Amino acid sequence: MSRAFNFSAGPATLPETVLRQARDELLEFPGAGASIVELSHRGPEFMQVAAEAEADLRTLLSIPDDYAVLFLSGGATTQQALIALNFAAPGQVADYVVTGHWGKTALKQVQPYVSAHRAADGEAGGFRDIPPRDDWRLSADAAYVHYTANETIHGVEFRDVPEVGDVPLIADFSSSIASEPLDISKFGMIYAGAQKNLGPVGVSVVIVRRELLQRAGQPRAPILDYAAHLQGESMLNTPPTYNWYLAGLVFKWMLAEGGVAEFARRNARKAAALYAVIDGSGGFYRNEVAAAVRSRMNVPFFLHDEALDAVFLDEAREAGLISLKGHRALGGMRASIYNAMPEAGVQALAAFMGEFQQRHG
Amino acid sequence: MSRAFNFSAGPATLPETVLRQARDELLEFPGAGASIVELSHRGPEFMQVAAEAEADLRTLLSIPDDYAVLFLSGGATTQQALIALNFAAPGQVADYVVTGHWGKTALKQVQPYVSAHRAADGEAGGFRDIPPRDDWRLSADAAYVHYTANETIHGVEFRDVPEVGDVPLIADFSSSIASEPLDISKFGMIYAGAQKNLGPVGVSVVIVRRELLQRAGQPRAPILDYAAHLQGESMLNTPPTYNWYLAGLVFKWMLAEGGVAEFARRNARKAAALYAVIDGSGGFYRNEVAAAVRSRMNVPFFLHDEALDAVFLDEAREAGLISLKGHRALGGMRASIYNAMPEAGVQALAAFMGEFQQRHG
The missing domain is CATH 3.40.640.10 (Type I PLP-dependent aspartate aminotransferase-like (Major domain))
Incomplete structure (x- = not known):
């Protein structure tokens, strides 16, 4: 690939x-x-x-x-x-x-x-x-x-x-x-x-x-x-x-690229985009962290049906989105979106999550 | 270069x-x-x-x-x-x-x-x-x-x-x-x-x-x-x-490449070649370590006249031989000839040392 x-x-x-x-x-x-x-x-x-x-x-x-x-x-x-x-x-x-x-x-x-x-x-x-x-x-x-x-x-x-x-x-x-x-x-x-x-x-x-x-x-x-x-x-x-x-x-x-002030803006937009997909999914995706302290860097989320986890990971990989498996301590998914993750990557993930829900929701 | x-x-x-x-x-x-x-x-x-x-x-x-x-x-x-x-x-x-x-x-x-x-x-x-x-x-x-x-x-x-x-x-x-x-x-x-x-x-x-x-x-x-x-x-x-x-x-x-037995043979040849130049230089080059415990990996040596040290390093560099300066604790020169140093590199150094002595001896 x-x-x-x-x-x-x-x-x-x-x-x-x-x-x-x-x-x-x-x-x-x-x-x-x-x-x-x-x-x-x-x-x-x-x-x-x-x-x-x-x-x-x-x-x-x-x-x-x-x-x-x-x-x-x-x-x-x-x-x-x-x-x-x-x-x-x-x-x-x-x-x-x-x-x-x-x-x-x-x-x-x-x-x-x-x-x-x-x-x-x-x-x-x-x-x-x-x-x-x-x-x-x-x-x-x-x-x-x-x-x-x-x-x-x-x-x-x-x-x-x-x-x-x-x-x-x-x-x-x-x-x-x-x-x-x-x-x-x-x-x-x-x-x-x-x-x-x-x-x-x-x-x-x-x-x-x-x-x-x-x-x-x-x-x-x-x-x-x-x-x-x-x-x-x-x-x-x-x-x-x-x-x-x-x-x-x-x-x-x-x-x-513009220093930390610029990355703060990009990171805020990236995190907001992912949490919006999760919160707008009607429970298909779930993040359980209190809104005020949600991480801008690591977005852990769960599918409503964990039987879909493997399918999600496979289809994501097919779509060019890798390393989304959550930490073994928590399970589920995790998207880490540090400075070097381009906004295009987050947009691609957000779009994929929406399409995946349409197919499997 | x-x-x-x-x-x-x-x-x-x-x-x-x-x-x-x-x-x-x-x-x-x-x-x-x-x-x-x-x-x-x-x-x-x-x-x-x-x-x-x-x-x-x-x-x-x-x-x-x-x-x-x-x-x-x-x-x-x-x-x-x-x-x-x-x-x-x-x-x-x-x-x-x-x-x-x-x-x-x-x-x-x-x-x-x-x-x-x-x-x-x-x-x-x-x-x-x-x-x-x-x-x-x-x-x-x-x-x-x-x-x-x-x-x-x-x-x-x-x-x-x-x-x-x-x-x-x-x-x-x-x-x-x-x-x-x-x-x-x-x-x-x-x-x-x-x-x-x-x-x-x-x-x-x-x-x-x-x-x-x-x-x-x-x-x-x-x-x-x-x-x-x-x-x-x-x-x-x-x-x-x-x-x-x-x-x-x-x-x-x-x-x-043949494993450690092969590297042992190469390393013995490499070290012998450098010590031979030093010992055969009539004192132009000097290594002071007892022969039985001389390192096969690191060959420190001194020029008889340390005023020549900088010239030696400059001319060596010109000849494509770098990082020969000795550790600051000892001064002089040091050739480190680990496994990844090819025999051709040691031969080039030995030849250079001979020519340098002819020019400056």
Whole structure:
């Protein structure tokens, strides 16, 4: 088949222009005599790739100067463990706001290190809503408050940054970073695996207030230490150069397309189009998330008759629409519509969903 | 310029046939409608890539069935920290045989976790030799013995697996894995960052005796736990799929070329050719490592007059020979000649070195 519209939740679709450039440079990075994947991270070619990636990301996200940017191997889950090691004293209380699967994972990673407190928890309601801020039971002496900005599986997204006072706020933005403007100064740290809105899997971005890096944390290897990574300019060990390079190409693409303000508009239109089909289907399609916190990035939905699931997936694939199967934890369908998913892809999916209902409704 | 012979120590040269296949598949993995870098790690395409990579590596390295194979994000340095967390009780003695820069790094990573004991140390001799086995002071109650099979910077390589009795032997094979046959059953664990002999940076291979995974180790996040990674089939979190895919292509290439026995012959010839030029230069070039432990993978050498270093690098580049600058810790030159460096590349370098000496000697 030719290139389809790929709704995978991550690894996820990349801009075709980025893939074309990567392809054209795969045997030889311009003027280098070798591929960027073969060149030393300390050489002039990659050093420039790395520096441009950081500069472009700072521009794209309006990252304040008092925040450090790290490009690290490992995914968001690794960062979830490092947060406790770097910012909490052994056994100190840390508050976790759990609004889906990934919030639970984040909490699980730190249990050997801190007294993890579920300050709010949407699990009793099947993670279909976010507990109101007034109901959160924050600890006075917490090392930090952690939440998941967008839950990729449950399709629940914070539409505002919660107010938590003076305790550093740390958030997993893996699936919504760069999807709309964000005031980073409200956070102690945000982090994201790149494989949704930023590029390929295998590199994570950590954006952290420099002051936080002075915390003692708890005993840890240098390779698990954020301050050491900053001092080593994210090259404490050999970094995942090719992943970093691809992410850098995606940053340039996002800037060229108009930046996060433009993507916020596109993403709003894309999400609205899909939720309109679902809500207008008279129950043929169903999304159970409270309207105010529905994710703009991941649209999970169920067919009224799950016996049709396999047919839906087969016919979608025939129509050039792939990776729509929902996460095994929830079942059903899921359309992930990150920045790199063109509006034409969402329109094609919306049209297909309407036709499918006509045929099978 | 066109593709040069690239002597980078890692990231390092890849087989051109691998790069060509990756290029041809970059926009669409055959039949998938998307690039492998865009597809879910849980989808059929990548699951097959992953399974084939493990099967091919097991064939290539003759890995016994009672050893698990993990493909993990992060480099060798991350594994160095995890070794202590997974296999040693808090504060337990662990023996380290230090024969160069990377052995020192390995030891540094575990200092928060174990009582790290330098059982042998080549530093006083400038890491130009390996302390004789009879002089090692191994601890009776050590959790494990760790050594570095090949020191990439100092160019010192173990030519035999040391005998250490019943204590599990753990070795960093980052820069010599798959370069010659190895009896893995002599080890508790070996590990390697892929970016030298196995493929691109961003994925590491851990080969560990399953029995060792039953050790309690010390408190650690699930993402830092080898047994959890094994249970999750190296997909505890989203793995670095593209890096894993590229490594898998390199495994297939190595098998097609004749496997590790064939690479052992080629590597012996390549190393012999370079050391012959150095030793036959009457002191114009100098390698200071004891002959019996000279690395077959990394050949560091110095020009008799370091004022010529920049000229050497410039003229080499003109001749299509790149990345020959030595590590900043040592200075001088270094030719890294892993499996993917063709014999023609080494012959070209040897010829260039002879001509350079004639012009400047």
